[in-house]
Amino acid sequence: MNNNIVTGIDIGGSHITAALIDLHAHSIIRDSLIRHHVNSKGDTKQILKEWTDAITACKACHAGASNKIGIAMPGPFDYENGISLIKGLDKFETLYDLNVKKLLATQLKIENTDIFMMNDASCFLKGEVFGGAASNCNTAIGITLGTGLGSATYKNGIVYDGDLYYTPYKDTTAEEYLSTRWFIKRYQELTGTTPKNVKEISEQIPFNTAALKIFAEFGNNLGEVLAAYIKKHRAETVVIGGNIIKAWDLFINQTRQVLQHHALEVFVAKAALGEEAALLGAGSLCSMNAISIKSKS
Structure with missing residues (x-):
């Protein structure tokens, strides 16, 4: 298992984009990029399945990838504990007050501690500051x-x-x-x-x-x-x-x-990096040497 290869995820109101990130090279592994449609108005089971299918397909592109996953996720959200606080925003309503991190870890058969989550806009800006x-x-x-x-x-x-x-x-x-x-x-x-x-x-x-x-x-x-x-x-x-x-x-x-x-x-x-900015920012959440992100405006 290569701990420098992690999965970066960008979740939006209508899509999930996933790619393997080489933390050492600060780059996306090109043939791993996957984008799937997501029905953000679906029930919990449907949303989790759509996310899991995309992540699994992405990780299959590199047999030696680690289990570490960084997720850029829209808020409001308790990112540290993985609990959705999204309500009244016409998306992901069925996830409200659920421990999304735990549910996703169970679906992917990995540990909760392997998943890192942060605001999607913060991950986007982090990527643009890094190289955009x-x-x-x-x-x-x-x-x-x-x-x-x-x-x-x-x-x-x-x-x-x-x-x-x-x-x-x-x-x-x-x-x-x-x-x-x-x-x-x-x-x-x-x-x-x-x-x-x-x-x-x-x-x-x-x-x-x-x-x-x-x-x-x-x-x-x-x-x-x-x-x-x-x-x-x-x-x-x-x-x-x-x-x-x-x-x-x-x-x-x-x-x-x-x-x-x-x-x-x-x-x-x-934006210079397009959706790659959020992917790179999300993936770098798995690195101890990442630019700091704090939940404060």
Whole structure:
């Protein structure tokens, strides 16, 4: 068994991505990368099976891989004890108050202590600081835009869990304006029809005025939310990841204009490592020499 080969996992609201990580080389073993769809609205048994199938298939790519697994998981979550606190977020509701770490260890026939879990946005930022868009900065904010809103901050060599998702914004919280469900809801309000996803809306540009309006509004919302967070953490760099950045060019100019309006001189960058950032960050949780992560915004 090679203790330098561990499994890095990135769990999202609609997928699980797994890859073997070479801790010594700080890299992903390319032929081990696996991505499976996950029904986050399924029951506990279904969700655990989908996760287990992906992890098992990934580990099968290298017979000598260790049992150590690092998981980037959306919150809220008691990461140290492995208990899900996700409730009212339209995903993984059936896992609420369950010891996910213990259940998953049982399914994989490994020890609870072989599994390390941390906020997905923290793992994402950790990876980008290590070798991506935030590699040359002293202070940074990382956010992930997808089925939910993830965030983390970096300062003095430590990555801290963020709390941006429940930050008050307009009539509710920031996540309600900066996630996939906002796009779906807003498109319904403007057109009366329901799109499948953000991609479907983006493909209608430049011919659909509603789609243009939606991305402009999103860019403005993102800028306003970021402005307050940047001031709070005095960040010099903001790195943005997640599935929604596939439409990067449709909203980022508006976001930058808002930040300029607030007189903020900050470097806003698209994630350089893509989903590999979270995988590398998660895998490095298994290493004693990793960049520290703390559950504090």
